[in-house]
Amino acid sequence: MNEYIYAIVFGILIGVVARIIMLRTDYRQYPTNLHGKIIHLSLGFIAASLGAMAVPALMEQEYTAITFLTLAASQFREVRNMERQTLTEIDELELVSRGKTYIEGIAISFEGRNYLVILTSLVGTLVYILFNVYVALITGLICLIIAKSLMSGSTLKDIVAIDHHPLHFKDAGLYIDNIYIMNIGLKARQEEILKYGMGFILTPKNMNVITTIANLGQRQAILHDVSISLGVFRDSGTPALTPLIKRDLDDGRIGVFILPQVREVEKAAEIIGAVPVLENAIRMPSQSRTHNKNEEADL
Amino acid sequence: MNIEKAILAVITTDKAKIDGGAPIFLCDDLEEMQVVAANLEAIMDGIAHALSENLYIIVKH
Missing domain, CATH: 3.30.1360 (Gyrase A; domain 2)
Known part of the structure; x- marks a missing residue:
């Protein structure tokens, strides 16, 4: 076990919590219950891990390690494609279709949420390492609130x-x-x-x-x-x-x-x-x- | 070219008003027109549109 392990675990936890908060299945029934949710929680976990790992890598002067964040970016663009494809396929069989703009909106928000998770984990881990667990907890809470408010758009x-x-x-x-x-x-x-x-x-x-x-x-x-x-x-x-x-x-x-x-x-x-x-x-x-x-x- | 809308059938009581491409269904009175149009609508998955009181078309959208 190295000195960063608690910080990393903390970062991952706060990231996963952020993803759970941002994952709502409502009247739209999307993501679908259980399986759809598991997919997004797993991806959220991966995002959180990437975010949490970035800070210790920097501290150890492993600057090349930061390149895996670009990997994350392409990974989550893939999430967007996946969402788009699934929804487009399903859309043909709806009595009243969602429409491409709506689908694109959903796909974009799924990608965006993963970046918010990375950011939350990154900040969480950083603050944990720089200060202590209590400050990190407060920062984490603030991040969650910001993520939540960034997620909700206006309504008609x-x-x-x-x-x-x-x-x-x-x-x-x-x-x-x-x-x-x-x-x-x-x-x-x-x-x-x-x-x-x-x-x-x-x-x-x-x-x-x-x-x-x-x-x-x-x-x-x-x-x-x-x-x-x-x-x-x-x-x-x-x-x-x-x-x-x-x-x-x-x-x-x-x-x-x-x-x-x-x-x-x-x-x-x-x-x-x-x-x-x-x-x-x-x-x-x-x-x-x-x-x-x-x-x-x-x- | 993709044709998105097409007139599938014409239903009328007045033969003088129509001619040409689409299948034409001549009816004796307005009541019969309603029945024929309703049936055709259901069969063709189209919509019966009224151009005038005695001239209906079935259109595929």
Whole structure:
């Protein structure tokens, strides 16, 4: 046993704890219970070991040892590929698909979490060696809190106002408020849709949001999350019963047409509000310098 | 080239209005049209869209 063994064990432990905290299986049922979780915990353990080992290696002036961190990077990029592949395969067989943007978002966050684990272990081990176990414990706690806050993004209710609007037909056209959704020819289908469907209008709170919610991936994510949480009134071979989101080109509002199995307006609005804003859908035109320059010139 | 949408069938009561490519189903009245369209929709996994009261198309999306 060498002098670093406790520090390394401590670093690994704190890293694994960080991974456990960041590993949630929620309504999305992802990662899948048990096996999916074991995969991610094992990878988290590897990440934690790499992070913990880096500091003693540096202290022993084994500078080349630091190169294995690059190995870690490529390893975890592989994690991202793995997640992407699995989810894409599964997506084809979903009644309401997740969409590529959502999948990419999940894959990115799985990779990112592993780096957070490395960082937590690294800092934990470093502080343990430099000071003592108590300081290391406090630092570890701070790291966990930071990791937790880095992990959670904003949700739709932060960026849009959600209002329920009844569906109506104008001839064969299905509308929510003034937003055209689709053409349904059969009378029987129309009645079904009026009975089981539900309409919501999401009004963007500012200009950046207009582009974000217009993103097709973000829209698909809303439909997917709602159908996961409330069920969906459709089957394969009934393309007329497809939840859809269309956009009002005038002002950027979007009309969300859903077919939930559980028809509770309050609950549906709450679930739409809890849909994560996908990082790949976020656009910030207001941060563009050229744009702002023009705006100033206009004033 | 990939064709994503296609008209699979046309259902109408007015023969004068249609001609050409897709299979055409002539019906006697609007009620029969509803039945034929509903069946075709189910069989073809398409959606029955109404272009006018007596002209429906089945579209594969």
